[in-house]
Amino acid sequence: MIRVGILGATGAVGQTFVRLLDGHPTFEVVALGASERSAGKPYREACNWTQDQPMPDWASGEIVTACAPEAMDVDLVFSGLDAGVAGEIEKAFAGAGVAVVSNARNHRMDADVPLLIPEINPDHLALVERQTWPEGGMIVTNPNCSTVGLVMALAPLHEAFGVEAVHVVTLQALSGAGYPGVPSLDILGNVVPYIGGEEAKMASEPLKILGGLSASGVEPAEMTISAQCTRVPVIDGHTECVSVRLAGAPSAAEVEQVLREWRSPLAGRGLHTAPEAAIQIVDGTGPQPRRHASAGNGMTVSIGQIQDCPVLGVKFVVLSHNTVRGAAGGALLNAELMVERGLVRQRP
Numbered sequence: 001m002i003r004v005g006i007l008g009a010t011g012a013v014g015q016t017f018v019r020l021l022d023g024h025p026t027f028e029v030v031a032l033g034a035s036e037r038s039a040g041k042p043y044r045e046a047c048n049w050t051q052d053q054p055m056p057d058w059a060s061g062e063i064v065t066a067c068a069p070e071a072m073d074v075d076l077v078f079s080g081l082d083a084g085v086a087g088e089i090e091k092a093f094a095g096a097g098v099a100v101v102s103n104a105r106n107h108r109m110d111a112d113v114p115l116l117i118p119e120i121n122p123d124h125l126a127l128v129e130r131q132t133w134p135e136g137g138m139i140v141t142n143p144n145c146s147t148v149g150l151v152m153a154l155a156p157l158h159e160a161f162g163v164e165a166v167h168v169v170t171l172q173a174l175s176g177a178g179y180p181g182v183p184s185l186d187i188l189g190n191v192v193p194y195i196g197g198e199e200a201k202m203a204s205e206p207l208k209i210l211g212g213l214s215a216s217g218v219e220p221a222e223m224t225i226s227a228q229c230t231r232v233p234v235i236d237g238h239t240e241c242v243s244v245r246l247a248g249a250p251s252a253a254e255v256e257q258v259l260r261e262w263r264s265p266l267a268g269r270g271l272h273t274a275p276e277a278a279i280q281i282v283d284g285t286g287p288q289p290r291r292h293a294s295a296g297n298g299m300t301v302s303i304g305q306i307q308d309c310p311v312l313g314v315k316f317v318v319l320s321h322n323t324v325r326g327a328a329g330g331a332l333l334n335a336e337l338m339v340e341r342g343l344v345r346q347r348p
Ligand SMILES: NC(=O)C1=CN([C@@H]2O[C@H](COP(=O)(O)OP(=O)(O)OC[C@H]3O[C@@H](n4cnc5c(N)ncnc54)[C@H](OP(=O)(O)O)[C@@H]3O)[C@@H](O)[C@H]2O)C=CC1
Pocket: 007, 008, 009, 010, 011, 012, 013, 014, 033, 034, 035, 036, 037, 038, 039, 046, 067, 079, 080, 081, 082, 083, 085, 086, 103, 104, 105, 143, 144, 145, 175, 176, 177, 178, 179, 322, 323, 326, 327
């Protein structure tokens, strides 16, 4: 087993790590880290558990540690840290020879850090060879939770036709803002058309993920993306209304055929967190957060309402689970791929 720690274990993403790592065949959680407000307390007291399933017994009595390499004897850490502190703490772990698999935004756009979706750009893992941390140390990131769903839908279309321009409007769940997150009086019966920094991330991160790897690093994909991001009173699941201009102007029917026929390159490889179908096409009135966010244990991205668009050519709606595919589940799949590639091993 590979010994892992969770940084930010008490938060919305950290708790999802705890839930998803319960009974994992490769990773054994040996440390739960959080802020000094929580350190020294049993996890059940430090954490306001908001997951649907009960807190695992092994986590409940575990004493929360500080998020420092000397406090954790681990091979790998999953980071669900607040972005205000994640950057430096993650560097400290990589500097101590620990593999860091992060959700936080801090290092995503660093030239030598993979911004990874295992089904889409697994070749970008090669970037870790450019990192200069001591033996075993590395940083690998997963994208912003809205970016993941968008890119899962765009990637097959980019491969088949070439994406030229995208306009996307998001309807983002409350769990994306952490806990306690958005005040109830701001969001009940309301929509807030502002999520700080989100639109810029959605415009830039897909270009790195869909970019090609060259001798000098990632060459960003050439496409234009405009995003407008809103917070809605939904608990889990980010919905995105996407309009796209594709080279050759294919019809909605041709786009639907490409998306239906696309198969994940991870299928059949036995990676524990990889869903059977990485994307699914939903007919009728979907995708809807309550009905479809948990598909594939939260790892399947749902796409529906594929139609011709008189402005950009084709439009559709994408839905992905923000704390699973968009955070902890995505990071877990990254780590499983890293283990499969022999990048992470148990330290002596
Ligand atoms: N929620 C989502 O859908 C997504 C979130 N992310 C990113 O993941 C990260 C975590 O998000 P989320 O779980 O929602 O946030 P939360 O606010 O729910 O949790 C933040 C965590 O960071 C810990 N923390 C805060 N300050 C410190 C500190 N000084 N030292 C050590 N630990 C600290 C907190 O510990 P304590 O309880 O002790 O305060 C808590 O465990 C963020 O970077 C976020 O941007 C990424 C994609 C999606």
